[in-house]
Amino acid sequence: MKFEKYHGIGNDYLVYDCQKNTEELDGEMIRRVCDRNFGVGSDGILAGPYIEDGEFAVRVFNPDGSEAKRAGNGIRIFAKYLKDAGYTLSERLNIRTKGGKVQVRFLNADGTRIQADMGKLSFSSKEAGLAGEPREALEEKMVFGQNSYDCSCVSMGNTHCVIPMMEISREKVCKIGAFSERSEYFEDRVNTQIMKVLDKNNIQIEIFERGVGYTLASGTSSCAAAGVAFRLGLADSDVMVHMPGGKLWIQIDEDWRVKMTGSVQSVCRIEMTEDFLRFEP
Numbered sequence: 680m681k682f683e684k685y686h687g688i689g690n691d692y693l694v695y696d697c698q699k700n701t702e703e704l705d706g707e708m709i710r711r712v713c714d715r716n717f718g719v720g721s722d723g724i725l726a727g728p729y730i731e732d733g734e735f736a737v738r739v740f741n742p743d744g745s746e747a748k749r750a751g752n753g754i755r756i757f758a759k760y761l762k763d764a765g766y767t768l769s770e771r772l773n774i775r776t777k778g779g780k781v782q783v784r785f786l787n788a789d790g791t792r793i794q795a796d797m798g799k800l801s802f803s804s805k806e807a808g809l810a811g812e813p814r815e816a817l818e819e820k821m822v823f824g825q826n827s828y829d830c831s832c833v834s835m836g837n838t839h840c841v842i843p844m845m846e847i848s849r850e851k852v853c854k855i856g857a858f859s860e861r862s863e864y865f866e867d868r869v870n871t872q873i874m875k876v877l878d879k880n881n882i883q884i885e886i887f888e889r890g891v892g893y894t895l896a897s898g899t900s901s902c903a904a905a906g907v908a909f910r911l912g913l914a915d916s917d918v919m920v921h922m923p924g925g926k927l928w929i930q931i932d933e934d935w936r937v938k939m940t941g942s943v944q945s946v947c948r949i950e951m952t953e954d955f956l957r958f959e960p
C-alpha cells in the first residue's frame with residue numbers, strides 16, 4: 680500500500696492512487712494510516728483518480744474514517760498529484776468531488792501554485808446542513824457548551840459555521856469545535872471557523888474541521904469565511920485569508936462563485952510495511 684504525501688499551507692493529505700494500489704481502504708485502515716503516532720499522520724486521504732464521463736474524480740476521507748464532500752486544499756493537492764504522476768499535461772482541468780465539480784488552473788510550471796474555481800457558495804440552510812425550517816442562517820444565535828455565538832452557516836460543497844470575533848486563537852476554536860462539530864443544529868456535523876476581520880481585504884481564521892479537529896489551514900473554510908465576511912459587509916469580495924499554516928487568496932463574483940488561489944507542495948512517498956498491514960488490534 681503506497682501513498683504520496685502533500686500539504687497545502689500545512690493542511691496535509693495522503694494521496695492514495697486507486698489505479699496503482701489494490702488493497703482496500705476501509706474506515707479502520709484510514710484511521711490507522713492518518714494517526715499521527717501509530718500511522719503516517721495526516722489531515723485526510725485523497726483517493727483517486729476515478730474517471731467519471733471522461734473527467735477525473737476524487738474521494739476525500741477524514742482521519743476519523745468519515746467521507747467529506749469537498750476539500751479545498753485537497754483539490755489543489757490532488758491536481759498537483761495528477762500533474763506529478765503524469766495523468767495530465769493540461770494547464771486546466773476539471774476534478775469531480777461528491778460536493779460538485781471544481782475547475783483548476785496551474786499557475787506555474789511545477790504546479791505548486793494553483794487556482795481553483797470552487798463553484799457557488801450557498802447560504803441556504805438546507806445546503807449548509809442545518810436542521811429545521813428552510814432559511815438563510817446568518818448571525819443566528821447558537822449555543823455551544825456554556826456560551827452563545829452569532830453563527831453564519833454556508834455551504835462550499837461541504838458545510839461550514841462561521842463565527843466572527845474580536846480575538847481568535849487555537850484554544851478558542853478547539854473549545855467551540857468540541858461542541859459545534861456534533862451539535863444537533865447540524866444534520867451531519869459541521870466545519871467551524873472563528874474569524875477576525877483585519878481590514879476590508881484581509882481576514883484571519885482558526886479552524887476546527889469536521890472529522891479532523893484543529894487544522895493549520897483549510898481551503899473550503901477560507902471560502903466560507905470570506906463569503907460570510909462579504910455577505911455581512913465586513914469585507915470586500917477580494918480577500919486574503921490568513922491562517923496559522925499560510926494564506927489563501929479568495930475572490931467572489933456577483934453570482935457568489937468563488938476562486939481560491941494558493942500553494943501546494945509534495946512531501947514524500949510512503950510504502951506501508953507488512954507489519955503495519957498485518958496488524959490486528
Ligand SMILES: N[C@@H](CCC[C@H](N)C(=O)O)C(=O)O
Pocket residue numbers: 690722739741746747748749750751752753837838870888889890891894896897898899900
Ligand atoms: N481541509 C479541507 C476540508 C476537509 C473536509 C472537511 N473535514 C469536511 O468533512 O467537510 C479543505 O481544505 O477544505
